[in-house]
Structures are given as structure tokens and as C-alpha cells.
Amino acid sequence: MSGTSKLKELFSAAYEDGRSQPSTVAREGAAQLDLGQQATDFAVYIHVPFCRVRCGYCDFNTYVKDFGAGADRASYHDSARKEMALAAQFLREHKLVPPPASSVYFGGGTPTLLSVRALRAILAEIQDTWGIAPGAEVSIEANPDTITDQVARELAASGFTRVSLGMQSALPRILTTLDRTHRPENLPQAVAALRGAGLAVSLDLIYGTPGESLTDWEASLQAALALEVDHISAYSLVIEPGTKMHALVDHGKLSPIDPDSQAEKYEMADSLLKAAGFKWYEISNWAKRLDTEQFPSPQIPDATYLANTSRHNLAYWRDWNWWGIGPGAHSHLGQVRWWNQKHPRGYASRVAAGELPVQDGEVLAADSRELERVMLGLRTAAGVKSLRAEERAQLPALVAAGYLEEAAARRGEAILTLRGRLMADYVTGQLLGW
Numbered sequence: 001m002s003g004t005s006k007l008k009e010l011f012s013a014a015y016e017d018g019r020s021q022p023s024t025v026a027r028e029g030a031a032q033l034d035l036g037q038q039a040t041d042f043a044v045y046i047h048v049p050f051c052r053v054r055c056g057y058c059d060f061n062t063y064v065k066d067f068g069a070g071a072d073r074a075s076y077h078d079s080a081r082k083e084m085a086l087a088a089q090f091l092r093e094h095k096l097v098p099p100p101a102s103s104v105y106f107g108g109g110t111p112t113l114l115s116v117r118a119l120r121a122i123l124a125e126i127q128d129t130w131g132i133a134p135g136a137e138v139s140i141e142a143n144p145d146t147i148t149d150q151v152a153r154e155l156a157a158s159g160f161t162r163v164s165l166g167m168q169s170a171l172p173r174i175l176t177t178l179d180r181t182h183r184p185e186n187l188p189q190a191v192a193a194l195r196g197a198g199l200a201v202s203l204d205l206i207y208g209t210p211g212e213s214l215t216d217w218e219a220s221l222q223a224a225l226a227l228e229v230d231h232i233s234a235y236s237l238v239i240e241p242g243t244k245m246h247a248l249v250d251h252g253k254l255s256p257i258d259p260d261s262q263a264e265k266y267e268m269a270d271s272l273l274k275a276a277g278f279k280w281y282e283i284s285n286w287a288k289r290l291d292t293e294q295f296p297s298p299q300i301p302d303a304t305y306l307a308n309t310s311r312h313n314l315a316y317w318r319d320w321n322w323w324g325i326g327p328g329a330h331s332h333l334g335q336v337r338w339w340n341q342k343h344p345r346g347y348a349s350r351v352a353a354g355e356l357p358v359q360d361g362e363v364l365a366a367d368s369r370e371l372e373r374v375m376l377g378l379r380t381a382a383g384v385k386s387l388r389a390e391e392r393a394q395l396p397a398l399v400a401a402g403y404l405e406e407a408a409a410r411r412g413e414a415i416l417t418l419r420g421r422l423m424a425d426y427v428t429g430q431l432l433g434w
């Protein structure tokens with residue numbers, strides 16, 4: 001079955017009665033449906049599946065090799081644009097009109113391995129296909145070594161508003177263990193170039209690398225704070241089976257991750273970031289608290305909707321709709337979720353043949369949607385506001401255990417405490433009665 005037929009089948013299964021519609025998508029020519037507070041958000045994700053070097057811990061869908069026309073660095077943007085045209089055609093045929101994208105995110109992989117001209121061509125296609133809302137967040141992930149004054153100016157002139165730099169650690173020894181190739185001494189120059197071009201800057205950090213002490217982690221946090229950026233993400237290292245790092249741990253060449261040390265590092269991150277004026281808005285993400293008035297369209301009355309939060313990340317955690325372009329990219333529209341062919345070669349040949357590169361998908365059943373609503377909502381500082389009676393019944397015990405905030409629980413809401421953030425999966429399970 002072709003990818004396009006697969007997607008048609010999924011949409012028929014989800015909406016065959018003609019009464020329900022994917023939320024945040026209006027029928028062409030019809031009045032906007034009652035879409036609730038999330039009516040205006042539609043996100044576009046572009047996956048760029050290339051990296052210069054494969055990091056030992058990485059299990060993302062990324063490749064160091066090129067795979068020929070449409071699946072190499074020089075021509076990948078043509079495949080991405082073609083997929084978008086096919087997506088637009090599919091939506092037109094189903095008389096569905098998403099609103100202009102309120103966020104666009106280029107992730108990977110290493111998106112800056114594409115030329116600025118190629119990135120600009122993809123952005124132009126998004127603009128032509130769906131439109132990009134005024135004031136939209138347009139982000140790209142980048143290796144700090146690739147950012148010069150000229151690249152920063154070109155990214156800003158192309159329409160990007162935000163750059164997420166993969167800093168990971170301030171210590172060369174830790175970067176070597178992670179197989180990261182950038183030089184930490186280049187960070188200040190990269191951040192200055194981006195800020196000079198008027199771009200918002202986020203830093204990604206990783207804690208728990210084998211051989212990293214608490215003092216090492218503190219040094220990385222302090223180095224990140226010294227760069228005075230708007231947003232910091234700190235992720236706990238996960239050593240996935242099948243990665244080079246997993247094999248090294250298995251053979252006793254690297255030490256395994258210690259959960260107690262990870263908890264200590266998380267608490268340290270929260271404490272230092274908080275002291276520097278950052279506020280957590282999702283378990284692994286902190287933003288500077290700024291006036292929401294600065295946000296272009298703060299339609300969403302949400303305490304976590306701060307000026308420096310990643311709007312694109314919120315699209316995922318708030319279960320908004322997004323179309324993911326590229327090999328292995330996932331998409332979500334209303335009750336339907338699907339994912340693309342994983343390998344760049346298979347992906348490129350599908351779109352070249354004029355079919356959507358959909359590998360498979362699912363129609364989300366009510367219990368899956370409830371699980372995601374609770375699990376994803378709980379990860380955010382806004383928590384889960386409307387709980388079912390059986391979920392509310394769990395609140396007192398979770399407050400007594402120190403996992404949920406008491407004041408929120410009195411209002412019938414679930415918001416994690418710092419201790420609860422370390423036990424988010426357990427709290428989700430308790431709320432859902434597992």
C-alpha cells in the first residue's frame with residue numbers, strides 16, 4: 001500500500017462518520033470549529049537526517065553518509081519540498097485547512113549541514129504551503145562550531161528567530177566521551193554572533209555522561225549561565241541499547257548511569273538555574289521569566305507560556321497538531337498519528353514517485369489520548385488541570401508523598417513538585433490507576 005493510501009485509510013478510520021474533525025483544522029469554506037484554547041497552533045517539523053560524526057550515545061535517525069539524489073545533503077531540500085507539496089495536496093483533497101504555522105523547527109541530525117540557501121528554500125515552501133504566522137517561532141538546531149557572524153546574519157535574514165546550540169558540556173573530556181566534536185571555547189563567539197543578529201538562543205546540556213562528577217556538571221551549568229542565553233534545556237543521558245556507548249558500558253569500558261547521581265544533578269540544575277532567574281516550564285526545560293506581552297500572540301492563557309519558552313516543544317507537550325517532514329518524522333493531526341519511512345533513500349524514492357512517504361500510523365483511542373494528556377501535561381509546570389474523578393481521588397496520597405503541589409491539588413489540579421519531577425512516570429501511573 002502506498003504511503004498516501006495508508007494515510008487516507010487512517011483518516012477514514014478516524015473521521016469516517018463526518019462529524020468529528022481533527023482539532024485545530026477547519027473544513028475549507030466552513031466556519032472555524034470550536035477548537036478551544038489551542039485553536040491557533042499548528043507546528044511544522046523538518047528532520048534533517050545528516051551528521052558529520054555519529055555520537056556514541058545517539059539513537060536518532062541520522063546518518064553520516066549521503067544516499068544519492070534527494071537523499072544527500074546537496075539535494076535533500078528538494079525531497080522535503082516535494083513532501084510538503086504532497087502534504088498540501090492530501091489536505092486539500094480532504095478539505096482540511098491548517099492555520100499558518102505558529103512554529104517551525106529544523107532538527108536532526110545537524111540541520112546546519114544544509115546550506116543556508118537550502119534551508120531558505122524549505123522555509124519558502126512552508127510559507128507557500130501553509131503560511132507562517134506573523135511572529136511565529138522559527139528554530140534551528142546548530143553545532144556551535146558552525147556559527148559565524150555571517151551564518152548568524154544569514155539565518156536571521158532567512159526568517160529564523162531562534163537557534164538551539166548543542167553545548168552538552170563545558171568540559172572537553174566529557175565532550176570526547178560523548179563523541180561531540182565542537183570546541184567549548186567557541187560557545188561565547190557563537191552566542192554573541194547569534195544575539196548580534198537578533199536571534200534568541202537556547203543551549204542544550206546533557207548530564208550523567210560516564211566520568212562526569214557533580215563538580216564537572218556544576219562547571220557546565222555555570223559556563224552555560226555565563227553565556228546569558230534565554231533558554232536552557234538539560235537532558236539526562238540515556239544509554240540506549242544498540243548504541244556504541246551501550247556496548248562500551250556492556251564491556252566495562254564505561255561506567256553505567258547512576259540514577260541517584262542523576263537525581264542529584266537534576267536538583268543542582270534546577271537550583272542554579274532558578275537562582276539565575278530561570279523558571280522550569282517542562283521537566284527538562286527552563287526559560288527566563290519575561291513579560292508575556294512580549295510574545296507576539298499570547299492567546300493561550302497558560303502560566304507556562306513565557307516569552308522564552310520553546311513554542312515548538314509546547315506543541316508536543318500540549319498535544320497540538322504538527323506535520324513532520326523528512327525521513328522518520330512523526331506527525332499528529334487530530335486523532336491520527338503517523339510516521340515516515342525511516343531511511344533517507346526509501347523516503348526520497350517515495351516522494352520522487354509522488355506519494356507521501358508514510359510508513360505507518362495509528363488512530364489514537366480514547367484511553368491512549370487520556371494517557372498522553374496526563375503524561376505530557378504533567379511534564380509541564382502548568383500541570384494537568386481537568387482530572388477525572390478517579391484521577392482526582394489519587395491526589396491526597398501523591399501530595400502526602402511530596403510529589404504534587406498541595407495548593408494545586410486543592411483546586412483539583414496536578415502539578416509536580418521538584419521531588420515529583422524526578423518521579424514523573426510513577427506519578428502518571430498512580431494518577432491513571434496502574
Ligand code: SF4
Nearest residue numbers: 051054055058108109
Ligand atoms: S550531533 Fe546529535 S543527532 Fe548527530 S549524531 Fe550526535 S547526538 Fe546524534
